[in-house]
Amino acid sequence: MMTSIRTTKQLGDALRAARKQLSLTQPQLALAAGVGVRFIVDLEAGKPTLRLENVMRVIDVLGGTLQIIDLPSDTSKNFSRGK
Template sequence: MKNWNRHNAIAEFVRKRRNENKMTQLELSDLTGVGLRFVRDLEQGKPNLMTDKVNQVLLFFGHTLTPTTISDETRRNLGA
């Protein structure tokens, strides 16, 4: 496996919500209409996933991707 950030906010959110709902990754995949591999990659923090599919999963939990303001310090750390 590649060195993905398993602790990114989206990966942790989806993993936590899925576990709170006592669902397997396969069940989440079936209920959201995305592939099992996509769910696994999402929960493991793969950095380059399709945003429409990420939103499919997030919408299941009542959330969506949105632009968020970041601090100047965070921006500097990103190299922007």
């Protein structure tokens, strides 16, 4: 299933729903992903300052992937570098 995510809160909600669908507790998910339970709590709450590497590990453990769509392929046309 594809879910459009635009906020950290939406990401947290989607990951919580996936965890519950898999009948995992927060401690079980934390152990499987190699993160602390506090990280899972913060992630599911939509905390915006979490480490991306750990977020990716949680997504992987839940069986998901991260896809980025609709970005321009050549960002140098849209932004000036070094200015």
